[in-house]
Amino acid sequence: MGAGKLILEEEEGFKMEIKVVEKNKEKMTLLLKGINAAYANTIRRLMLDEVLTMAVKSITVNKNGSALYDEMIAHRIGLVILKSDLESYDLQEDCKCNGKGCSKCQTGFSLKSNGPCNVYAEDMKIDDQKIKPVYPRTLIVKLAKGQALEVDGIITPGKGKVHAKHSPGVVYYRGYPIIKVSASEDTSAAVGACPTHVFKLSGKKAVVAEPMKCILCMACVEATNGNVNVEGSETDFLMFIEAFGQLKHKEMIEGAISIMNEKLDDFGKALKAAK
Ligand code: SF4
Numbered sequence: 001m002g003a004g005k006l007i008l009e010e011e012e013g014f015k016m017e018i019k020v021v022e023k024n025k026e027k028m029t030l031l032l033k034g035i036n037a038a039y040a041n042t043i044r045r046l047m048l049d050e051v052l053t054m055a056v057k058s059i060t061v062n063k064n065g066s067a068l069y070d071e072m073i074a075h076r077i078g079l080v081i082l083k084s085d086l087e088s089y090d091l092q093e094d095c096k097c098n099g100k101g102c103s104k105c106q107t108g109f110s111l112k113s114n115g116p117c118n119v120y121a122e123d124m125k126i127d128d129q130k131i132k133p134v135y136p137r138t139l140i141v142k143l144a145k146g147q148a149l150e151v152d153g154i155i156t157p158g159k160g161k162v163h164a165k166h167s168p169g170v171v172y173y174r175g176y177p178i179i180k181v182s183a184s185e186d187t188s189a190a191v192g193a194c195p196t197h198v199f200k201l202s203g204k205k206a207v208v209a210e211p212m213k214c215i216l217c218m219a220c221v222e223a224t225n226g227n228v229n230v231e232g233s234e235t236d237f238l239m240f241i242e243a244f245g246q247l248k249h250k251e252m253i254e255g256a257i258s259i260m261n262e263k264l265d266d267f268g269k270a271l272k273a274a275k
């Protein structure tokens with residue numbers, strides 16, 4: 001999905017419009033028009049809970065002379081963010097190996113360091129060279145002179161609903177702000193009250209300059225005794241997608257939409273079978 005507009009018309013009465021309003025390396029903001037909160041939340045939940053990413057599933061600590069307990073080392077390694085070609089992998093529960101573990105559903109890694117040194121994510125030697133830490137300088141542990149760490153483990157694809165380490169980012173939304181300013185009253189107090197600088201001042205009037213910055217905090221409504229009125233739209237939503245790095249924003253959205261289609265297909269088939 002590039003910057004611009006996409007209109008989906010699937011059936012009579014349903015028309016959703018998607019516009020990319022902001023996109024940079026860390027964050028993408030979409031304007032979704034013609035839906036409702038349940039639909040927006042479904043897309044959000046699918047992105048966070050169902051789209052696959054790779055993460056460390058288990059580790060074996062062969063030697064740990066560091067100041068951290070084995071559990072802390074495991075926790076830190078488990079949260080290393082990994083980028084990979086997910087198309088080569090299946091979920092273990094769907095794999096032909098019946099979850100025993102094979103090259104289609106898991107890969108291994110090892111980590112060996114001798115102090116004095118800092119041990120970073122980039123020191124993990126991963127069997128599948130396509131899998132790499134997104135942030136290579138993620139610090140796992142500091143080793144003093146004479147201390148050593150030897151660990152090996154397994155990396156698998158998984159879903160955020162099973163463990164948060166598989167969530168590919170943070171996604172949130174709010175109703176598109178509808179801001180009404182009284183034409184006859186002094187509304188200048190809204191300018192100073194607004195924490196996100198939505199308004200500019202024109203005489204004694206607050207003029208809406210940057211509506212998309214509104215966070216629906218209602219400070220302007222309070223400051224002007226209701227002479228500015230704000231509400232979130234129930235049909236148009238701003239959706240904010242912040243990717244951790246395992247997947248691009250576009251991959252998160254496309255993954256969520258394709259999972260939604262699969263689930264609807266399954267639902268349709270189940271309904272037919274129940275007749
Ligand atoms: S609701 Fe809050 S963020 Fe929105 S315009 Fe008013 S003060 Fe600014």
